[in-house]
Amino acid sequence: MAGLWQNIDYAAFVVLFCIGLYIIIAKQNLIKKLLGLNIMETAVFAFIVTAGMVDDGTAPIVGPGATGPFASPLPHALILTGIVVAVSITALALSLIIEIYRQCGTLEADELKGAE
Amino acid sequence: MAHWLPLAPFVPLVAAALTPALARGRPGWARGWAVAMTAFCTLATALLTRRVIEEGPFSYVLGGWAAPWGIELRFDEFSTAALFISFIMLLVLVFSGPYVRRAVPGPRIVWYYTLLLINLGGMLGFVVTGDLFNLFVFMELVAVSSYALIAVGGGRTAALAAFKYLMAGAVSSALILFCIGVLYALTGSLNMGDVAQRLAVVESRAPMLLALAGMTAGFLVKAGLFPVHVWLPDAHAIAPSPINAVSSALVVKLGIIGLLRVLPLFDAADAVSLVPLYEVLAWLGGISIVAGAFFAIFQQDIKLMLAYSTISNIGYIVLGLGLAGQLAVTGAGIHVLNHALIKAALFLAAGAMIHRSGYRTLRDLRGIGRAMPWTTFALLIGVLAIIGLPPTAGFLGKWYIALGALEAGRPGFAVVVLAGALLVFIYFARMLNAFYFRTPTHEEMLAVREAPASMLGPVLVLAVLCVLGGLFGRWPVNLIAPAVGRLVGGG
Numbered sequence: 001m002a003g004l005w006q007n008i009d010y011a012a013f014v015v016l017f018c019i020g021l022y023i024i025i026a027k028q029n030l031i032k033k034l035l036g037l038n039i040m041e042t043a044v045f046a047f048i049v050t051a052g053m054v055d056d057g058t059a060p061i062v063g064p065g066a067t068g069p070f071a072s073p074l075p076h077a078l079i080l081t082g083i084v085v086a087v088s089i090t091a092l093a094l095s096l097i098i099e100i101y102r103q104c105g106t107l108e109a110d111e112l113k114g115a116e
Numbered sequence: 117m118a119h120w121l122p123l124a125p126f127v128p129l130v131a132a133a134l135t136p137a138l139a140r141g142r143p144g145w146a147r148g149w150a151v152a153m154t155a156f157c158t159l160a161t162a163l164l165t166r167r168v169i170e171e172g173p174f175s176y177v178l179g180g181w182a183a184p185w186g187i188e189l190r191f192d193e194f195s196t197a198a199l200f201i202s203f204i205m206l207l208v209l210v211f212s213g214p215y216v217r218r219a220v221p222g223p224r225i226v227w228y229y230t231l232l233l234i235n236l237g238g239m240l241g242f243v244v245t246g247d248l249f250n251l252f253v254f255m256e257l258v259a260v261s262s263y264a265l266i267a268v269g270g271g272r273t274a275a276l277a278a279f280k281y282l283m284a285g286a287v288s289s290a291l292i293l294f295c296i297g298v299l300y301a302l303t304g305s306l307n308m309g310d311v312a313q314r315l316a317v318v319e320s321r322a323p324m325l326l327a328l329a330g331m332t333a334g335f336l337v338k339a340g341l342f343p344v345h346v347w348l349p350d351a352h353a354i355a356p357s358p359i360n361a362v363s364s365a366l367v368v369k370l371g372i373i374g375l376l377r378v379l380p381l382f383d384a385a386d387a388v389s390l391v392p393l394y395e396v397l398a399w400l401g402g403i404s405i406v407a408g409a410f411f412a413i414f415q416q417d418i419k420l421m422l423a424y425s426t427i428s429n430i431g432y433i434v435l436g437l438g439l440a441g442q443l444a445v446t447g448a449g450i451h452v453l454n455h456a457l458i459k460a461a462l463f464l465a466a467g468a469m470i471h472r473s474g475y476r477t478l479r480d481l482r483g484i485g486r487a488m489p490w491t492t493f494a495l496l497i498g499v500l501a502i503i504g505l506p507p508t509a510g511f512l513g514k515w516y517i518a519l520g521a522l523e524a525g526r527p528g529f530a531v532v533v534l535a536g537a538l539l540v541f542i543y544f545a546r547m548l549n550a551f552y553f554r555t556p557t558h559e560e561m562l563a564v565r566e567a568p569a570s571m572l573g574p575v576l577v578l579a580v581l582c583v584l585g586g587l588f589g590r591w592p593v594n595l596i597a598p599a600v601g602r603l604v605g606g607g
Contacts, residue, residue, distance in 0.1 A: 017294065024287060033283060040290050048297035075300070078249050082293060085256045089286050092263055096282065099267065099275035112276060 009050050016043035028109045030100065034093050041086045045079045052076065121176040121189050124160040124198060125241035125254070128153055132233035139226045146229040151209045154236060157202040161240070165196045169595065175246065183246065184310035190246035193599035194376055198243050200453050201366050204460045205236045207574035211464050212358045214568050215471050219269050219356040228268050234261040235362065242370050248296045248306045251377065255292070255338075255370065259285045262367050266355045277350035284347035288337035292374075295330035298323050299381070308381060316384035324388050331378045332393060339371025341434055342404035345427045349411075352423035357467025360419060364426045365460040369452050372433050376449075379437075380603055390440075398438030402532045404431025409539035413546075416477045418466050421543060422459070425502060428536055429455045435529060436517040442604050444520025449596045451513025454585050458501045458510055461578035465495035468567035468575055475558070478546060483556030487564040490572055492551050494579035499544045501582040504537050509585030512593070 020043060023036025052075035060070035101107055131153040139146040167174065173192035177183060191198075209232065220228050238257030245251050263285065267278035300306060302323055303314035318324060333344075340348035352364050382388055408428030415421040429451065436448025468491045469484055470476050485492040501508035504515070514533055521529035556562060566572065585592075 017290075020290075021287065024283060030279065037283065037286050037290070040287065044290050044294045044297065047294065048300065051297055051301040072304075074306075075297075081249075081253060085253070085260070085289075088260055089256075089263075089282065092260060093279065093282055093286075096263075096267060096275045096279045100279060103272050103275060 010047065013043045013047040013050075016040075016046075030097050030107045030109065033109075034090065034097070037093075038086070038090060041082075045082055045086075048075045048082070049079050118176065120160045120163050121174075121191055121244060122178065124157055124164065124202075125237050125244060127160075127237075128157055128233045128240065129237035129257075132230050132237065135230040135233060136226055139229075143222075143226050146226045147209065147213055150229040150233055151206065153233060154202060154206045154209055157236065157240065158199070158206050161196075161199040161202045164191050165199045167191075168193060168196060172598065184305050184307040187250055188246035188307055188309075189244050190308075191244050193596045194373060194449065195243045196595060197369070197373060197453060197456075198240050200456050201239045201243070202236065204365055204456060204578075205232070205362065207460065207577060208232075208358045208361050208464070211361075211467070211571050211574040213570050215356065215358060215467055215571065218471065221270055224268055224270075228265070231261045231265050231268065232362070235265065235367070239366060239370060243373055246308050248299065248308060248311065250306075251374065252289070252293050252296055255374070256289060258367060258370060259289060259338075262363055265359045266351050266363070268359070269354075269356045271354070273350070274354050277354045281347045281351040284337055284344070288334040291330050291337075292334035295327040295334070298327040298330075302327070308377065312381045312384055315381060316386065318385065319387055321387045324382070324385060328382055328388060328390075328393065332375065332397075335371040335374040335378065336400070336434070337371070338368070338374065339430050339434070340368050340427055341400055341430055342407045342427060343400070345404075345408075348427060349420055349423045352426065353417060353419040357419070357463055357470060360422070361460045361463035361467070364423065364463060365456040365458075368426060368430060369456060372430070372437075372448075372452055375437065376603070394438045394440045396438070397434050398526075398529060401431045401433070401435030401438050402529055404428065405435065405532055405536040406539070407431075409536050413539060413543050415543075416479060418469075418476055418478060418481065418547075419463070422462050422466060425462075425540065425543075426459060428540070429459070429502070432514060432517055432533065432536070435533070436513070436520060439517070439520045439524050439526065439529065440604060441520045441523050442600060443516050443523050445600045445604055446593060446596065447513045447516025447518075447520055449600060450516060450589070450592055451510075453592060454501075454509035454513055454582075457578055457581050457585055458498055458508075461494060461575060461582055462498040462502065464571070464578065465491050465498060465575045468571045469495070471571065472567055473561060473564045478550040479557055481561075482550050482554040482558075483561045484564065485551035487562055488566050491567050491575060494575045496544075496548065496551075497579045497582055499540075499547060501586070503540045503544055507583060507586050509582045509589070511586050512589040516593075 017040055020036045020040030024033050027033055052072035054069050054071050057069045057071035060073045135146055168191055176189040178187045235258055238254045241254035263278050263282045266281055267274045299311055302318050303311050305311050337344045352360050405428050408424050412421050412424035433448045433451050436444045475481050501510040504510040518530040518533040
């Protein structure tokens with residue numbers, strides 16, 4: 001169990017991920033589904049960023065007087081890209097939601113099934 | 117020239133960014149521009165394919181930063197899918213001209229071509245990258261442009277289908293990214309070859325199992341396998357036909373190619389065994405074959421029929437992977453390529469019929485065999501190929517998968533392969549009957565004219581390839597043999 005306690009942040013992200021997934025599956029409102037997706041993505045991003053942490057690591061800025069250990073900067077760079085992807089997906093989803101509302105007049109998934 | 121490899125994925129991406137500016141005030145230029153760029157990609161990937169035949173797999177180091185630190189582009193035998201992707205995209209773009217003018221609202225036509233170029237660049241990047249995070253980025257490029265393309269035609273249900281697709285796609289992408297993060301936390305590397313080596317000595321079993329299961333599940337959702345296929349039929353039937361051809365023939369295959377890239381990472385690892393996973397894949401594949409074919413029989417809408425048949429064929433490929441023998445995996449690899457040709461031919465031929473007649477159900481399309489003889493003929497060749505009758509391209513993959521099932525001592529799965537083909541034969545008979553032998557439901561059907569040359573051309577080229585792909589089947593089999601050997605030999 002010591003391993004789990006040491007990685008308690010990882011467990012938290014898994015829980016957050018599952019909360020997001022639950023919202024996507026259980027909620028009927030399309031906006032809420034999208035919010036669930038964003039929670040899920042945030043969990044993934046936070047997980048990868050923390051994976052770059054090194055014990056007692058400092059910011060990886062090389063200059064006079066800089067001494068290691070440094071935190072790994074790579075996950076931050078990856079997640080910047082990941083955030084851009086997530087933003088574009090959210091924007092596209094919102095525009096689709098607007099289109100759905102214009103066409104069908106509702107955003108509840110169960111009512112939309114009837115409208116199809 | 118060494119630089120063809122990076123040029124193949126990046127030229128269409130840059131070209132896509134330039135398209136709206138170039139076509140500003142001259143919307144007619146968008147298609148010509150997209151066709152020219154895709155023709156360039158076809159040339160580039162053809163040269164790359166020739167090189168891989170002569171020399172075997174090769175890498176390109178982006179920006180002079182050596183792998184494992186820099187990003188590596190790697191072209192191996194499976195990457196030859198890039199040639200099929202570019203070529204089918206080229207035919208789809210040629211086909212799109214007259215179809216899109218009617219099916220897509222005017223101001224969106226430029227965006228249509230822009231999105232298709234992004235889609236092409238993403239797919240090419242996906243099959244040639246040797247870096248896990250890069251794989252994710254290219255996958256997202258393909259996914260986001262596909263979501264938008266599903267909705268591009270407008271209409272009452274298009275946005276809803278696109279939203280469903282977006283949700284399924286984004287959840288699976290998040291899952292895959294999460295697993296890439298787990299692998300990075302375990303190994304500290306993102307280069308595929310490097311990760312595979314480092315995983316071999318990793319001892320913590322639970323995170324590895326999580327990563328393996330998550331990635332497999334994520335890629336299977338992308339591939340539209342049976343229990344997680346719910347997004348596929350709507351998305352593939354509602355969009356304009358050329359988009360169906362791209363998404364059904366090419367985009368779902370990325371899920372399979374993703375699996376082919378990810379599974380070898382775990383080959384050398386002692387902590388996890390791939391055998392139980394292969395067993396699950398084989399069963400899921402088998403169920404998917406029968407379920408997809410079964411749903412397809414009961415469809416009236418010709419495009420929905422083809423969409424369900426995609427689920428069935430993805431089942432064949434996953435079954436081949438799951439049997440994990442030399443023959444079965446060869447069959448799966450071949451069927452990835454041949455199904456792309458066949459499904460593109462089918463969707464484009466169906467698109468030509470819908471374009472000319474305005475109808476899309478079997479009942480309404482009765483008698484079209486006399487009005488549009490060439491298109492109907494091409495469609496029927498495509499259907500023969502998808503059943504897998506001997507001289508056609510579809511036969512080869514299914515034959516190898518069935519042999520692989522016997523080789524693995526699992527004759528039950530060989531029966532499933534055969535049963536799938538028999539079920540498909542039923543809807544072939546229904547189509548044949550409706551197109552040639554029934555009296556037309558609509559009087560004006562006999563006045564429908566054959567499709568214009570720019571639509572008929574690509575359809576006939578694909579139909580011919582459906583036959584040639586079977587007659588010259590030895591070439592692709594020999595081509596992917598080394599890659600299959602690495603995949604099977606390692607596990």
